[in-house]
Amino acid sequence: MCGIFGLVTSSRQGLDRAAWDRAIRNLFILSQSRGKEAAGIAIANADEIVVHKDSVSAEAMLKTADYKTAVSRGADGFFAAPGDKSALSVVGHARLVTNGLQGIDANNQPVWRDDIVIVHNGIVTNWAELWAENPDIKPRAEVDTEVIAALMHKYTVEGDTTQKAMSRAFDDIYGETSIAFFQRGTNELMIGTNTGSVHYCISAKGDAFFFASEKWICQKLTSGDKTIPGFAGVPVHQLTAGNGMSIDLSSIEVKTFGFDSALATPQISPMLATQRNIEEKSYRLRHAQATMQRCSKCLLPETMPYIAYDADGVCNYCHTYEPWEKKPESEIEEYLARFRGDGKSPDCVVAFSGGRDSSYGLHLLKEKFGMQPITFSYDWGMVTDLARRNQARMCGKLGIEHIWISANIKEKRANIRANVLAWLKKPDLGIIPLFMAGDKQFFWYANELIKQTGIPLMVFCTNRLEKTDFKLGFLDMPPQVDGFNQPSTFGMGRKAQMLMQYGKRYLSNPRYINRSIPDTAWAFLSYYGINQDHLYLFDYVDWDEDVIDDVLINGYDWELADDTECTWRIGDGTAAFYNYIYTTVAGFSEHDTFRSNQIREGQLTRDRAMELVERDNQPRWKSIREYTQLINIDFDEAIRVIDRIPKLYGA
Structure with a gap:
């Protein structure tokens, strides 16, 4: 199982910073024998609790700049001005993954939930039942540890002391569990175990304390070259199963107690004058994102390529935006009448991704305009199963033939894998569209299908609200401001500029010189070189998101994704990853x-x-995991690389 540990030192102990650093390092290195898949630390000083965690081994984490920054923030003040102050306290964790993927920071430890920062060794086997039995508290991550903190916080809100809340939580949980935690408003470290996997030492002068998961770890730190100053030769004690412990961080007084939810005379937790702040990297990033400057009219942030704001805070994209001028619906009626057949034979081909726009467009063509479409889909390996089920719903209910053209899926996914692995070696936002190059032959096959079927009318159901200038912006190309243009209408100069920018990135990262190049070249030709002068349905028809969702969900039992409330992009297997x-x-x-x-x-x-952006930008972990599995890359490593890319916003 995992290794947990803690160290409490008071100014009376006189431990210097170098000795403290060595003690923390030794606790991590010795504890990682119990788990090397992730590591984390929480440092509590008088003012805040600094939390840092990483999806690497403890030994690797200790070498990172982020770890050193977190330790400096948590400990520098204590050692810079020694005196009679609250203790400096640490809990640490070396993780063996048992529940919740390690690449997702929220699953790693210490876990911060409500006012509690906790480390946990063991498995809560009834965690799902506990969430179900307590519907007033909701999980925010996949790790079982979170339910322990949530229950303890719930019980303290109900009026229990920290000791009684912990005892009640241990009554509720089933499985092997040893924990240590700080609570924001109290001045104590709490420890508990139902297995006895906690061993501890009190310094000779009673001015410091540490614990670890195994006796031998404590013995290493009380004798020999790893001895922590003040602990030489002190006895190692065990906190036996069914017991808890509190360490007062003002006096370093240690008290043990048995778990008894009745607790006739509960201990009163020593309180802080003010609650500590909790500082964690993920919180800091969220705060930095929330405080970015955004356009006062739209939502575009300061990190949008080529953005500028006027004196009123309105961005240049708003100033140059050309409103979507829908053509009269009478024109499409007249246009479709030229192709409409006898109602039995196909009279148009609909480019059908299985997403909401093409699904709704299919509905309109058949039910409103009286056309008899056939649909065409190109499977390049990233059409989701959900999209296929929704395609089946639409075609089955409308009685529409569905033509599939399938690529060599194995080869396509191998191409994606090669390019994603190259990107992970040298991340660059400008080259992310390369991940999706394999789907662009869709346009080539659309033209071929017109020839094969003899049906001259190809209908696309894309809407012009989906313009994403920022993708070319990250490629160092300014936005094109003259309305919405099909890629095939780009001028030669713009296409040449694009090729030059991609070429620069290829030369700077030779891993892009891989098996995917022929496929990518064909994709570029298909997207930017082939005529796309087709009928675009939403140039004539109102696009209303609420109406579309209502028709599809209530009229066709259209299926939604279970990792987002948004209905957009849920049929695209790549979107969750690149977004x-x-x-x-x-x-x-x-x-x-x-x-x-x-x-x-x-x-x-x-x-x-x-509100919608804040909701829809939440990570779609299930879809991201499925994507990494499909292209056979390591989920944890990919998330780790992305997490460490320097941010464009102040964090």
């Missing part, structure tokens, strides 16, 4: 640009758009 990258590094994604366009069109208020 996670954009959000993590730049603080915004496709959702921000899409909602900004809706604001400009008068479809959403700015406040409502902001």
Whole structure:
């Protein structure tokens, strides 16, 4: 199982910073024998609790700049001005993954939930039942440890002391559990175990304390070259099963107690004059994202490429935006009438991704305009199973033939894998669209299908709110301001500039010179070189998100994703991954640009758009995991690399 440990030192002990650093390092190195998949630390001083964790071994984490920054923040003040002050306290964790993927920071430890920062060794086997039995508390991560903190916080809110709350939580949980935690408003370290996997030492002068998961670890730190000053030769005690312990961080007084939810005379927890702040990297990043400057009219943030704000805070994208001028619906009626057949034979081909726009467009063509479509889908290996099920729903209910053209899926995914691995070696936001190059032959096959079927009308159901200038912006290309243009209409100069920018990145990272190059070249030709002069349905028809969702969900039992409430991009297996990258590094994604366009069109208020962006930019972990599995890359390593990319916002 995992290794947990802690060290409490008072100014009376006189431990200097170098000795303290060595003690923490030795506790980590010795404890990682119990788990090397992730590590973390929480440092409590008089003013705050600094939390840092990483999805690497403890030994690797100790070498990182982020770890050193966190330790400096938590400990420097204590050692810079020694005196009679509250203790400096640490709890640490070396993780063996048993519940919740290690690449997701929220699953690693210490876990911060409500007012509690906790480390945990063991497995709570009834964690799912406990969430179900306590519907007033909701999980925020996948790790079982979180339910312990949530229960203890719930019980303290109900009026229990910290000791009684912990005892009640141990009554509730089933499984092997040893914990240590800080509570924001109390001045104590609490420890508990139902197995006895806690061993501890009190310094000879009673001015310091440490604990670890195994007796031999304590023995290493009380004798020999790893001895912590003040602990030489002191006895090692065990906190036996069914017992808890509190360490008063003012007096270093240690008290033990048995778990008894009745607790006739409960201990009163020593309180702090003010609650400590809790500082964690993920919180700091969220705060930095929340405080970015955004356009006062739309939502575009300061990290948007080529953005500028006027004196009123309105961005240049708003100033140059050309409203979507829908063509009269009478024109499409006249246009479709030229192709409409006898109602039995196909009279148009619909490019069908299985997403909401193409699904709704199919509905309109058949039910409103009386056309008899056939649909066409290109499977390049990233069409989700959910999209396929929704395609089946639509075609089955409407009685529409569905033509599939499938690529060599194994080869396509191998190409994606090669490019994603190259990108992970040298991340660059500008080259992310390369991940999706393999789907662009869709346009080539669309033209071929017109020839094969003899049906001259190809209908696309894309909407013009989905313009994403930022993708080319990160490629160091300024936005094209003259409205919405099909890629095939880009001028030769712009195409040449794009090729030059990609070429520079290829030369700077030779790993892009891989098996995918022929496929990528074909994709570029298909997307930027082949005529796309097709019918675009939403140039004539109103696009209303609420109406579309209502028709699809209630009319066709259209299936939603279980990792997001948003209905956009849920049929695209790549979207969750690349939008996670954009959000993590730049603080915004496709959702921000899409909602900004809706604001400009008068479809959403700015406040409502902001609510939707905050909701839709949450990581879709299930979809991201499925993506990494499909292309056979390591999920944890990919998330670790993305997490460490320098951020474009102040963090």
